[in-house]
Amino acid sequence: MRGILTISQLTIHEALRKRVLLAALLLGLAFLVIFALGFYFMNREVVLAPRGPETQAQRALIYIFLTMAGLYAVNFLMVMMAALLPVDTLSGEIRSGAIQSLVTKPLRRAEIVLGKWLGFWVILAGYLALMAGGVLLIVYVISNTTPPNVWMGLSLMLLEATLLLTLSIAGGTRLSTLANGVLVFGLFGLAFIGGWIEQIGTLFANETARNIGVIASLLVPSESLWQLAAYTMQPPLMRDLSITPFSPASVPSNAMVVWAIGYTLLVLLVGLWSFKTRDL
Amino acid sequence: MNAAAIRTQFLRKEFGPKVAVADLTLTVQQGEVFGFLGPNGAGKTTSIKMLLGLVAPTAGDGRVLDAPLGNVAARAKIGFLPEHFRFQDWLSGREFLDLHARLYGISNVKRETSIKELLRRVDLQDASERKLKEYSKGMLQRVGLAAALLNEPELVFLDEPTSGLDPLGRLIVRDVINELRAQGTCVFLNSHLLSEVEITCDRVAFVKNGSVIREMSLRDRIAGDSPPNVIEIELVVKNITPNLLRELAQFGKNVQQLNGAIHLQTENEARIPELNRWLVAQGVDVYKIGMAKPSLETLFLQVMGEDARAG
Numbered sequence: 001m002r003g004i005l006t007i008s009q010l011t012i013h014e015a016l017r018k019r020v021l022l023a024a025l026l027l028g029l030a031f032l033v034i035f036a037l038g039f040y041f042m043n044r045e046v047v048l049a050p051r052g053p054e055t056q057a058q059r060a061l062i063y064i065f066l067t068m069a070g071l072y073a074v075n076f077l078m079v080m081m082a083a084l085l086p087v088d089t090l091s092g093e094i095r096s097g098a099i100q101s102l103v104t105k106p107l108r109r110a111e112i113v114l115g116k117w118l119g120f121w122v123i124l125a126g127y128l129a130l131m132a133g134g135v136l137l138i139v140y141v142i143s144n145t146t147p148p149n150v151w152m153g154l155s156l157m158l159l160e161a162t163l164l165l166t167l168s169i170a171g172g173t174r175l176s177t178l179a180n181g182v183l184v185f186g187l188f189g190l191a192f193i194g195g196w197i198e199q200i201g202t203l204f205a206n207e208t209a210r211n212i213g214v215i216a217s218l219l220v221p222s223e224s225l226w227q228l229a230a231y232t233m234q235p236p237l238m239r240d241l242s243i244t245p246f247s248p249a250s251v252p253s254n255a256m257v258v259w260a261i262g263y264t265l266l267v268l269l270v271g272l273w274s275f276k277t278r279d280l
Numbered sequence: 281m282n283a284a285a286i287r288t289q290f291l292r293k294e295f296g297p298k299v300a301v302a303d304l305t306l307t308v309q310q311g312e313v314f315g316f317l318g319p320n321g322a323g324k325t326t327s328i329k330m331l332l333g334l335v336a337p338t339a340g341d342g343r344v345l346d347a348p349l350g351n352v353a354a355r356a357k358i359g360f361l362p363e364h365f366r367f368q369d370w371l372s373g374r375e376f377l378d379l380h381a382r383l384y385g386i387s388n389v390k391r392e393t394s395i396k397e398l399l400r401r402v403d404l405q406d407a408s409e410r411k412l413k414e415y416s417k418g419m420l421q422r423v424g425l426a427a428a429l430l431n432e433p434e435l436v437f438l439d440e441p442t443s444g445l446d447p448l449g450r451l452i453v454r455d456v457i458n459e460l461r462a463q464g465t466c467v468f469l470n471s472h473l474l475s476e477v478e479i480t481c482d483r484v485a486f487v488k489n490g491s492v493i494r495e496m497s498l499r500d501r502i503a504g505d506s507p508p509n510v511i512e513i514e515l516v517v518k519n520i521t522p523n524l525l526r527e528l529a530q531f532g533k534n535v536q537q538l539n540g541a542i543h544l545q546t547e548n549e550a551r552i553p554e555l556n557r558w559l560v561a562q563g564v565d566v567y568k569i570g571m572a573k574p575s576l577e578t579l580f581l582q583v584m585g586e587d588a589r590a591g
């Protein structure tokens with residue numbers, strides 16, 4: 001455990017020193033500023049305009065729609081970070097040989113992988129808290145609205161980030177940085193496209209398209225998690241509309257969540273085994 | 281008698297079709313400074329990596345500090361300076377040592393004093409707050425050496441520890457090795473630099489193409505290990521001409537120049553006065569002639585055979 005914590009500290013320290021995190025934070029803050037301005041003016045010029053929506057329920061729908069748009073962007077930034085931040089942490093150190101001075105310490109190799117994993121997980125969780133918290137706070141301050149089931153939704157988003165992070169770490173135990181990046185983004189892209197094929201297939205009642213989508217989601221359940229998170233954080237009225245990009249026509253089931261958790265654990269175990277058994 | 285620091289039997293490592301180490305059978309005693317000598321590509325680094333558990337042997341077995349290869353607990357008593365040292369270069373020298381000390385599980389109080397002491401020992405006090413990024417190759421190697429000693433190891437592996445060092449740096453390494461010897465620490469030194477090994481090591485093994493082809497003590501090098509009937513003549517003359525070198529072949533084999541002197545090997549001491557008479561007759565100015573203790577380099581070439589130079 002001491003080893004895991006030391007390695008996670010090192011990982012966080014490195015991310016801070018190397019300014020990757022700083023760049024991501026600045027990008028995130030810029031986004032929050034733009035979102036705040038956008039939300040503020042949308043609220044003043046559209047929602048509260050004399051010819052705007054009349055009932056509170058209609059206004060709430062617009063607010064939640066904008067919140068979802070904001071969280072969608074947050075989700076995108078977080079997914080990028082989850083895939084990119086750890087992409088060369090193992091492959092890079094294996095290639096350079098820096099890993100040799102770590103694995104010859106009185107640590108299990110698993111502690112090194114888990115330590116890195118934990119370090120990045122803390123960074124991602126912090127980033128999500130900051131960004132999603134920022135979006136929700138902006139929405140709340142301006143419109144006094146909070147979407148339902150926020151904690152559940154954010155947990156699903158964090159699970160999505162965790163899954164991609166785990167893939168990125170596990171891939172790095174054997175692949176070069178470039179190959180690992182291609183793999184993780186390829187899988188993420190597969191899930192993304194698969195998710196939309198499933199939605200479109202459902203909308204147009206096309207079984208084949210729907211099945212292709214389901215298979216893609218099973219292969220990489222990341223996009224399903226976002227869709228479920230978005231679905232969870234909407235009021236029932238908005239869900240039924242099925243017209244916004246955040247109201248999935250085909251709602252991922254809870255079994256998908258169980259699968260995603262099992263999938264993440266499995267990938268982590270494969271990563272641990274793969275690092276343990278390789279020559280360095 | 282204590283268990284040996286290192287004992288291996290028929291360790292073998294193949295990388296695909298390439299046999300990096302063929303059958304390493306070796307015993308290194310505790311407290312010994314052991315030189316592992318061989319040309320590039322002989323399998324020295326791979327051998328160390330197997331002993332440290334970085335690389336899994338294809339076959340064979342071994343024990344290090346009386347534990348199986350790669351044993352986690354045993355690593356607490358082992359120090360290692362890798363050949364291609366790459367470290368966490370965004371850290372300062374002090375932070376780097378602190379990180380590695382923490383990975384060894386050394387307590388806060390102890391860390392501070394031992395890091396200070398080690399920085400002094402490798403002459404990096406002044407650079408301790410600078411980032412490793414800004415270190416020269418020699419400084420990195422010295423900070424790596426310090427990192428290998430953080431845990432006061434019983435056994436230290438140094439893989440080509442002077443490859444990036446200037447003469448002063450080499451002197452530091454030599455002093456450190458001598459201090460380690462005095463403390464009873466076992467040192468396993470990989471090197472292709474013969475003079476360095478000659479000065480520091482108690483015993484050496486010559487490796488070639490992944491096999492140990494000869495082990496010998498450097499303390500009684502002539503007595504036991506040279507073929508008994510070979511003596512080496514050392515000769516210092518005023519002008520060394522190609523013609524002279526060619527003609528010397530009639531007095532012995534392996535005529536070569538070493539540090540301004542000419543060395544050649546013969547079977548018979550009586551050749552020395554003969555050679556001397558011949559040189560005088562030729563009008564060569566002789567400054568020195570006599571029997572030489574064969575240098576490690578001579579032994580190396582002898583043991584490795586002619587292709588060793590190319591390796």
Ligand SMILES: Nc1ncnc2c1ncn2[C@@H]1O[C@H](COP(=O)(O)OP(=O)(O)O)[C@@H](O)[C@H]1O
Binds near residue numbers: 321
């Ligand atoms: N990971 C590897 N994959 C393939 N071949 C390797 C690998 N590591 C070492 N070798 C080969 O094994 C041989 C021994 O290498 P090495 O142990 O580094 O030698 P040395 O340290 O004596 O120079 C070399 O021919 C080298 O090319």
Ligand SMILES: [Mg+2]
Binds near residue numbers: 325
């Ligand atoms: Mg080597």
